[in-house]
Amino acid sequence: MRRPILVLALLLAILPARAAEAGTSHHGRSLAHQRPSNSHASIVHSHGGSSRRTRLNAGLALGRAHRAHGRRAGLRHVRRLRQIRERSNQQIATLESEQPGVDARIHLDPLDTVPLRGFRIPPAMKGSHDSLVRQNVRGEAEGLLRIENDDALLTLRQSRSLVALPVSESLRVDERLPENRRYCRGWTAQFLTDVARVHYSRFGRPLQVNSAVRTVAYQRKLGRVNGNAAAAEGDTASPHLTGATIDIAKRGLSMQEIGWMRAFLLPLETAGKLDVEEEFQQACFHITVYKSYGPAEQPQTVQHSLARSSALLATKVR
Numbered sequence: 001m002r003r004p005i006l007v008l009a010l011l012l013a014i015l016p017a018r019a020a021e022a023g024t025s026h027h028g029r030s031l032a033h034q035r036p037s038n039s040h041a042s043i044v045h046s047h048g049g050s051s052r053r054t055r056l057n058a059g060l061a062l063g064r065a066h067r068a069h070g071r072r073a074g075l076r077h078v079r080r081l082r083q084i085r086e087r088s089n090q091q092i093a094t095l096e097s098e099q100p101g102v103d104a105r106i107h108l109d110p111l112d113t114v115p116l117r118g119f120r121i122p123p124a125m126k127g128s129h130d131s132l133v134r135q136n137v138r139g140e141a142e143g144l145l146r147i148e149n150d151d152a153l154l155t156l157r158q159s160r161s162l163v164a165l166p167v168s169e170s171l172r173v174d175e176r177l178p179e180n181r182r183y184c185r186g187w188t189a190q191f192l193t194d195v196a197r198v199h200y201s202r203f204g205r206p207l208q209v210n211s212a213v214r215t216v217a218y219q220r221k222l223g224r225v226n227g228n229a230a231a232a233e234g235d236t237a238s239p240h241l242t243g244a245t246i247d248i249a250k251r252g253l254s255m256q257e258i259g260w261m262r263a264f265l266l267p268l269e270t271a272g273k274l275d276v277e278e279e280f281q282q283a284c285f286h287i288t289v290y291k292s293y294g295p296a297e298q299p300q301t302v303q304h305s306l307a308r309s310s311a312l313l314a315t316k317v318r
Helices: 002-098 129-141 150-158 186-203 216-225 255-270 300-308 310-317
Strands: 171-173 207-211 245-249 274-279 284-289
Touching (some): 129 274, 186 284, 255 274
Antiparallel strands (some): 207 245, 274 284
């Protein structure tokens, strides 16, 4: 009886061990079979995360580079402004030490005598009957005949007695002005070049010419539709008929620019280089330029005239 019992006990001990080994082997194969799939998914996940992290890091680096570039550009701009301000202050200090009691003036351009600081807008340069008569008298004294019609205008253009308006970055022409009337006298063109250049260097914007040479025939037509138009004949005829006169638009200019124009023109008018009538209905500076403002005399003669009238300018500005 003992031997069968021992055999049975031995079998019961062996069978669970075998079953455990078989289970372990089965699970091992299952895990081995699944491992490549899980490993592949892990690799894909790892690669995807790495790609996103790379793009994120690249974006952050680019943003930092842009901000650094912006800061450097801003610092350069500030340094440049500081250098310009220091140079201007040095010029002001030199001028004030050389000319006590006279407002400091910009000398970046020899023709710009308008005060740099403490600048107040001068009063309007209103025209008058006497001024209009003077413009006609001086035009006749300088041998300037009134241009009767387009044929006479063409002849003067061909002979170079009239030159094209000096259009540039600093000077433009109203697009409504006909092509054959975009002409003026040579000294008037020189004045336009000067005033536009100086204005542009100070304000960074161009001036605009609204009107230049006209003919008697056109002025008569204008008088029939515009009651404020000057006459075509007589002592008060429009100075535009000689080609020496231009209209510079005020529309679009700031009050500071208008004030600067007045202060720039006043010494020239005082020196007898031109006559100015500031118009308000047409919103322009009507300017007749005389031969004494000639290309051969620029810029020394005008500089001397401006220097002689600087005290008057300072008085008028105040």
